[in-house]
Amino acid sequence: MKRPAAFIAGTGHAVPRRVVTNADIAAMGVDTNDEWIIERTGIRQRHIAGDGETLTSIAADAARQAMTRAGVHPGEVDIIILGTASPDHLLPATAVEVQTALGCSRAAAFDLSAACSGWLYSTIVAESLIANGTANTVLVIGAERLSGIVDWTDRNTCIVFGDGAGATVMRRSEGQRGVLSHFMRSDGALAELLWRPAGGGVLPFSPETFAQRQHYVHMSGREVFKHAVRSMAEATDRALDAARLTAADVDLLIPHQANVRIIEATAKHAGIPMEKVFVNVDRFGNTSAASIPIALNDAVEQGLVKEGMTVLFAAFGAGFTWGSLVVRF
Ligand SMILES: CC(C)(COP(=O)(O)OP(=O)(O)OC[C@H]1O[C@@H](n2cnc3c(N)ncnc32)[C@H](O)[C@@H]1OP(=O)(O)O)[C@@H](O)C(=O)NCCC(=O)NCCS
Numbered sequence: 214m215k216r217p218a219a220f221i222a223g224t225g226h227a228v229p230r231r232v233v234t235n236a237d238i239a240a241m242g243v244d245t246n247d248e249w250i251i252e253r254t255g256i257r258q259r260h261i262a263g264d265g266e267t268l269t270s271i272a273a274d275a276a277r278q279a280m281t282r283a284g285v286h287p288g289e290v291d292i293i294i295l296g297t298a299s300p301d302h303l304l305p306a307t308a309v310e311v312q313t314a315l316g317c318s319r320a321a322a323f324d325l326s327a328a329c330s331g332w333l334y335s336t337i338v339a340e341s342l343i344a345n346g347t348a349n350t351v352l353v354i355g356a357e358r359l360s361g362i363v364d365w366t367d368r369n370t371c372i373v374f375g376d377g378a379g380a381t382v383m384r385r386s387e388g389q390r391g392v393l394s395h396f397m398r399s400d401g402a403l404a405e406l407l408w409r410p411a412g413g414g415v416l417p418f419s420p421e422t423f424a425q426r427q428h429y430v431h432m433s434g435r436e437v438f439k440h441a442v443r444s445m446a447e448a449t450d451r452a453l454d455a456a457r458l459t460a461a462d463v464d465l466l467i468p469h470q471a472n473v474r475i476i477e478a479t480a481k482h483a484g485i486p487m488e489k490v491f492v493n494v495d496r497f498g499n500t501s502a503a504s505i506p507i508a509l510n511d512a513v514e515q516g517l518v519k520e521g522m523t524v525l526f527a528a529f530g531a532g533f534t535w536g537s538l539v540v541r542f
Contacts (some may be wrong), residue, residue, distance in 0.1 A: 218386055219339065219392055220391035220392070221381045222383065224382075225279035227278070229271065231260060232529050233259055240518075241365060242366075243368050254497045255474070255476075262360055268301045268309040269307055270314070271378040272307065275354060275379055275503075275506070279352070287317045287318070290319065292339070293351075294325055294338055295311060296331020296332045297502050298329075300324060309322045325469070327529035328501060329529060330534040330535060330536050332355030334534065335353045335395055336395075337392075337536065343385050349385050350384050351381065355500075357501040374514055376503075379505065379506020381502075393541055404532060407531040407532075408430070410422070442482075444535035445480045445535060452525065456539040465512065466480060466525045467491045467508050469504050469530070476492055476494070491517065525538070
């Protein structure tokens with residue numbers, strides 16, 4: 214097995230103050246109920262951003278925590294990569310706004326668009342930049358403020374998503390800990406199963422697109438579900454094979470927190486018992502690019518990630534995009 218080039222030196226997460234329960238969504242007039250949402254998704258509540266809680270502010274809060282825990286000061290950060298599908302502005306990247314908020318004046322900063330796979334893709338890019346000598350310290354953030362682009366009258370989507378940010382600091386690895394293997398894949402032929410039709414160059418915002426609610430996220434839930442299960446199964450197999458490991462070597466699986474049924478199917482396929490699978494979708498909903506780093510930091514804070522442990526990460530998102538990582542802590 215190759216010696217790891219980069220390791221995760223610190224983790225952090227931040228979520229907006231306001232908690233919205235399933236009952237709160239039903240009370241907004243959405244035709245749904247707590248029992249159905251819990252049974253079909255495992256979600257009980259999510260955090261939703263209010264005034265002043267921008268993507269930049271949430272992402273910067275998560276990043277500050279990760280940097281403190283990694284013992285990294287702002288001037289040491291070489292690169293900031295922010296995975297998101299809900300930036301503060303269409304131009305420029307939210308990563309540069311986060312750079313300014315953090316005072317990482319030496320850094321290059323850019324956003325990475327891979328939807329719910331955003332943090333995982335960004336981590337693979339960060340590892341490559343460290344491996345090829347471009348950077349020593351990379352701040353990787355997955356952050357979303359999806360509440361602004363979700364249709365709060367569409368029960369298909371508004372029950373699923375939440376806002377938040379997770380961050381990790383990646384540094385050059387000196388020892389045996391770090392990224393052992395990774396896998397990433399996409400399929401653009403399926404883009405329209407989970408997308409935001411309007412707002413880009415093909416269909417700019419117009420009174421018609423607003424009337425047809427095309428500025429919101431649209432999702433074919435059942436189709437997405439099937440592809441998520443299939444793709445995350447492939448992802449776990451591929452990263453384990455590349456690391457020459459088996460399910461028995463995995464101490465913890467941290468999957469994208471989309472839906473508890475997708476997580477259970479992924480674990481079952483991989484042959485990893487649910488006791489070794491981290492789940493917090495009940496408290497945060499699907500926070501897209503933020504979901505894995507929030508889950509990782511939550512697991513770290515609960516003392517579930519210890520030195521020497523092998524952790525398998527698996528992601529799936531719009532695009533479609535999917536991928537996996539094996540990391541030794
Ligand atoms: C969205 C999702 C929860 C819907 O669950 P589902 O089991 O596929 O639900 P369906 O759309 O097949 O609908 C099943 C029934 O529940 C009803 N229903 C759908 N949404 C509902 C809701 N929010 N509340 C109450 N009832 C609902 C439907 O009308 C349907 O009723 P019927 O059988 O009487 O026609 C599920 O498809 C899912 O999680 N998909 C993946 C989403 C995801 O993870 N996206 C992000 C990927 S990164």
